[in-house]
Amino acid sequence: MPQGQPFRGEAPPPGFLGWLASQRRRFALWAPVALGCGALVFLLPAFEPPAWTGVAALALAGGSMLARRFLSRGAVVLAGLALVALGYAVAVLRAETLATPVLRAPTLAVEVSGRVLDAFGHRDGRARILLALDGVPGLKTGEAPAVVRVALRKIDGLPRPGDRLALRVRLTPLTLPVTPGGYDFARAAWFDGIGAYGYALGPPRLLPPAEEASPVAAVQQWIAGRRFDASARIHALLPGSTGAIAAALTVGDRSQIAARDDEALRDSSLAHVLSISGLHMAIVGLGTFGLIRFAGALVPAIALRFQLKKWAAAGALLAAAVYLAISGASVPAQRSFLMIGLVFVAVLIDRSAFTLRMVAVSAGVVLLLAPESVLDPSFQMSFAAVTALVAAFEAFEDWQVRRGRPLVMRDGWGGRFGYWLLVAVLASSVAGAATAPYAAFHFNRIAFYGVLANVAAMPVISFVIMPFCALGLVLMPFGLDAWAFQVAGWGIDAMLAIARWTSDLPGAAGHVASWPDLALGLVTLGGLWLALWRGRWRLAGLAPIAAAMALGWLALPPDILIDRDAKNVAVRAADGRLAVVSGRRARFRATEWLERDGDERAVAASARAGREGVWTCEDKLCVARVRDLDVGYMERAGSGARACAAGLDIVIAAREIEPCAQGLTLTAADVARDGAMALYIAPDGTVSIDTVRRHIGERRWTVWSGEGEL
Numbered sequence: 001m002p003q004g005q006p007f008r009g010e011a012p013p014p015g016f017l018g019w020l021a022s023q024r025r026r027f028a029l030w031a032p033v034a035l036g037c038g039a040l041v042f043l044l045p046a047f048e049p050p051a052w053t054g055v056a057a058l059a060l061a062g063g064s065m066l067a068r069r070f071l072s073r074g075a076v077v078l079a080g081l082a083l084v085a086l087g088y089a090v091a092v093l094r095a096e097t098l099a100t101p102v103l104r105a106p107t108l109a110v111e112v113s114g115r116v117l118d119a120f121g122h123r124d125g126r127a128r129i130l131l132a133l134d135g136v137p138g139l140k141t142g143e144a145p146a147v148v149r150v151a152l153r154k155i156d157g158l159p160r161p162g163d164r165l166a167l168r169v170r171l172t173p174l175t176l177p178v179t180p181g182g183y184d185f186a187r188a189a190w191f192d193g194i195g196a197y198g199y200a201l202g203p204p205r206l207l208p209p210a211e212e213a214s215p216v217a218a219v220q221q222w223i224a225g226r227r228f229d230a231s232a233r234i235h236a237l238l239p240g241s242t243g244a245i246a247a248a249l250t251v252g253d254r255s256q257i258a259a260r261d262d263e264a265l266r267d268s269s270l271a272h273v274l275s276i277s278g279l280h281m282a283i284v285g286l287g288t289f290g291l292i293r294f295a296g297a298l299v300p301a302i303a304l305r306f307q308l309k310k311w312a313a314a315g316a317l318l319a320a321a322v323y324l325a326i327s328g329a330s331v332p333a334q335r336s337f338l339m340i341g342l343v344f345v346a347v348l349i350d351r352s353a354f355t356l357r358m359v360a361v362s363a364g365v366v367l368l369l370a371p372e373s374v375l376d377p378s379f380q381m382s383f384a385a386v387t388a389l390v391a392a393f394e395a396f397e398d399w400q401v402r403r404g405r406p407l408v409m410r411d412g413w414g415g416r417f418g419y420w421l422l423v424a425v426l427a428s429s430v431a432g433a434a435t436a437p438y439a440a441f442h443f444n445r446i447a448f449y450g451v452l453a454n455v456a457a458m459p460v461i462s463f464v465i466m467p468f469c470a471l472g473l474v475l476m477p478f479g480l481d482a483w484a485f486q487v488a489g490w491g492i493d494a495m496l497a498i499a500r501w502t503s504d505l506p507g508a509a510g511h512v513a514s515w516p517d518l519a520l521g522l523v524t525l526g527g528l529w530l531a532l533w534r535g536r537w538r539l540a541g542l543a544p545i546a547a548a549m550a551l552g553w554l555a556l557p558p559d560i561l562i563d564r565d566a567k568n569v570a571v572r573a574a575d576g577r578l579a580v581v582s583g584r585r586a587r588f589r590a591t592e593w594l595e596r597d598g599d600e601r602a603v604a605a606s607a608r609a610g611r612e613g614v615w616t617c618e619d620k621l622c623v624a625r626v627r628d629l630d631v632g633y634m635e636r637a638g639s640g641a642r643a644c645a646a647g648l649d650i651v652i653a654a655r656e657i658e659p660c661a662q663g664l665t666l667t668a669a670d671v672a673r674d675g676a677m678a679l680y681i682a683p684d685g686t687v688s689i690d691t692v693r694r695h696i697g698e699r700r701w702t703v704w705s706g707e708g709e710l
Helices: 015-021 024-043 052-068 075-098 185-191 215-237 240-251 259-267 278-297 300-305 308-326 331-348 355-369 371-375 377-403 412-443 450-478 482-503 517-532 536-554 587-596 603-611 640-645 668-674 692-696
Strands: 110-120 128-133 147-151 164-172 196-200 205-207 445-447 509-511 560-562 569-572 578-580 616-618 621-626 629-634 650-653 664-666 677-681 687-691
Touching: 015 536, 024 075, 024 355, 024 371, 024 517, 052 075, 075 185, 075 355, 075 371, 110 215, 147 164, 185 371, 215 240, 215 308, 215 450, 215 482, 240 450, 240 482, 259 445, 259 482, 278 300, 278 308, 278 331, 278 450, 308 331, 308 450, 331 355, 355 371, 355 377, 371 377, 377 412, 377 517, 412 445, 412 450, 412 517, 450 482, 517 536, 560 650, 569 621, 578 587, 578 603, 587 603, 629 640, 640 650, 668 677, 668 692, 687 692
Parallel strands: 147 196, 629 650, 650 664
Antiparallel strands: 110 128, 110 164, 128 147, 164 196, 164 205, 445 509, 560 569, 560 677, 569 578, 616 621, 621 629, 677 687
């Protein structure tokens, strides 16, 4: 049977196989899914696959595609295998090409110099810079990180991208997950080219410029400089969170949004507005397209002789590319640029664009350029939302065709408003439902009034904030941007008012415990099955979603959590919530524990509750009762002999001590070797230990001895 053709001369197989055969035109939509699976095969193992496996995978991909040309049966399976192998090979190539050097142990105070790649403010008042180092004293070239992220001391103003600085810093290795199964900060930083963190011990000193950079570096520096200048200009025009949000929407700088406003945007499901994505790119691209066509139509000599539509498409494509570069080229921005770029390319070549195919091509290109994106929350939420939206409206339009008439007639202003309201409600509901599992998994939050907030805010965002932010960016080089950003600021203030009002409603946001990784995989499979197929068998996608919900519901939370250097410990109290032993030590990690547990309390509140009925502390030894076992935590200055003499079932020591004669002893050396730990106590008193090392093992970006924290 010829490739890609329906069955000829024979009846299609009955049932599921017959339905699957009818979906052949949609097989291509699964291509990026196969590429992502191949990337996961490289990224998820707790060991570093050797480079030769990438070559072998590439050979397997080529062989599968070659065999596919000679086989009719099984051709789809071979194509899928080829794409999985290609995704793996690309991930290996990406890692080998980056080969980011990482710091293996913290340094004492050292004097370093380098070139500023980027600089951004922070809500804690300590600006951050990305610094391309000239070297690190005491380390060889291959051992020293090439790029570090440094937290500066409080200074007036920010260094500019391209400045050369000298400063005294303390460097620390990349941060490992705070708990087994937690987010791997080190992996994300490594793929961003960062090899260490650091904090400045004094003010930076400006150095004379060095020799000219390479052409590529010069372009990157120029773009970073323009983004820096635009962000500074916007902050000067619009103070506070208003300016910070305007900067986020124009140049992708989200660093200075006030914590209260950031939380309100998340709890109202409006935080997606801050991520430069489809809405922003559509307004810039389609706005440019319409403006060029309108301007050309005003000149009859041009309108009658030339194809204005193609001129407008080329201009819009260029405008979208410039906006992509200025905005920082985040994953959602890349996806949106690729999608709208395909629309304009289709106009240029007189072809029609297919929506779900655009999504598939965009996802495929992103995965080929940056295969590590498959584990990025932004990638997952962005493509989940756009895939669900396109599939839902495709199904909605098909249903209206079968119905014989539209659900809402668009006659007159009332009909058009009703149609817009219906589309807004459907879009917000579908996008919210599609991204909710990922928000729950990565951020442990679900916004329950997202539809209400989005329907209320979208007119302001679409017709005030984004158009005037884009216009302000265009007018900025001419110094005429102040009025445009002022209008945008009024819109941002209105959006913030909606976000604050929505987030203050009773039960606006739910805090949920972290799901198992398998649950997220099942939700993704089920969602894709529902979105990419057509017909009744697509409903089979509900089965893995139901299984994922069951897994999340049945997952047992840990009874004891130990920080990666034993500075802090949390135990599960009788009320089912975590009680942290210290509200001051390792606060960031303790905060992550509570968030992953679905607990909205602050660390101080958890520690206070622990002191009132869970932990009993005396002479540097704290004891708690957990599931009929006595658990002791010995602080760094405590006595190991006293801890062992207490006859505890589990002793956790913040320094190295000899193991106690009875029970389980875990010391700072144990967690330094294996990372943060989670302990589970069975009904019979058996203790099982899960560690970060078991999850991430030995990878290029992991450091197991002497790691520190920024």
